[in-house]
Amino acid sequence: MTTASTLWFTGLSGAGKSTLATATAKALRARGHACTVLDGDIMRQGLCQGLGFSPADRRENLRRIAEVAALMNQAGLTVLVATISPLHSDREMARHIIGAAHWVSVYVSTALSVCEQRDAKGLYLRARRGEISDFTGVSAPYEVPSQEQLQIDTAQLTTEQAVHNVLSTLHSHMSNSSKQEKNRL
Template identity: 55%
Template sequence: MSRDTTAHIVWHPTTVTKKERQERTGHKSAILWFTGLSGAGKSTLANAVEYELHQRSLASYVLDGDNIRHGLNRGLGFGPDDRKENIRRIGEVAKLFVDAGVITLTAFISPYREDRELARSLVDEGEFIEVYVKCPLEECERRDVKGLYQKARSGEISKFTGISSPYEEPEVAELVIESNEHSIEESVRTVITYLEKRGIISISS
């Protein structure tokens, strides 16, 4: 029988604060949460945005869904409970990165609104930026860069988002990027401009 031991754990405050870490990096920290169907272009866009941030010498890091499942979340499946735990863990990790003063980009399908809102609740107001990478299912299937839709259609993969498992679109995302309508360069500019307007990063000269 598992027991809840949190009653015996006391939070130990750090000597260096988040604000002091942000002052060292020269910018604010936040989570850019890229969500959307498989094949929508989440990872591509997240990495392209990080490249631009890196070119500006800003502290940033991409947490990618597939990569995380090779380590931290290895062993989790794709049923509702495991998906929920997958997002809970990455939300907690992203929170630590924000506390460290890092602009954190996460690329996860994260199909359930409730789970995304849980991740949002972990950080201060304004530090969670939901980026809905919107793309029609037909286009995602046409791309099928990993061959997953074909396997889902044939029954080789069960509980596949968009085919045999639901995707709940964000109701009010901070940004909506229609990846089938805009180039990667245009999409990166949209995200960077948003960060500048929000005062998370400085406007490039």
């Protein structure tokens, strides 16, 4: 028996979370695994529409995403969540909702300077000018994960190398989950 998992990609805007989650989902589908991507930007256009970027709104945004991921895991889907999720307490809340047995934390640790160079929308520049408040990495904090299961710097690895690392971590997680499940039976 294998356990559907949620891979929670966290990191700064422009770190490569969405790119990596999408590429990993493509690789999983090619191997016959049912999966889906919950991208933070896309979730804010629908289910999380109307939420701002205050700490309370960010927490509610992540709670909703975690609830959806948990439901999808229960249905047998592997879920790849790509969201900044800047605070440790909010990531822990999401982990609690999803369940530790299903949770795989991926910290996309790309440096702020690289993220700013990649910023096609000019969000970092606008945040530095004071035009955007509560912008993670500039005017709002990002708490570096201390218990991630995988750390990836997308400036140091190709997408293919990063996907390989994610798949290896997921395989290890699923193997451990299966062993624990067998021990309970």
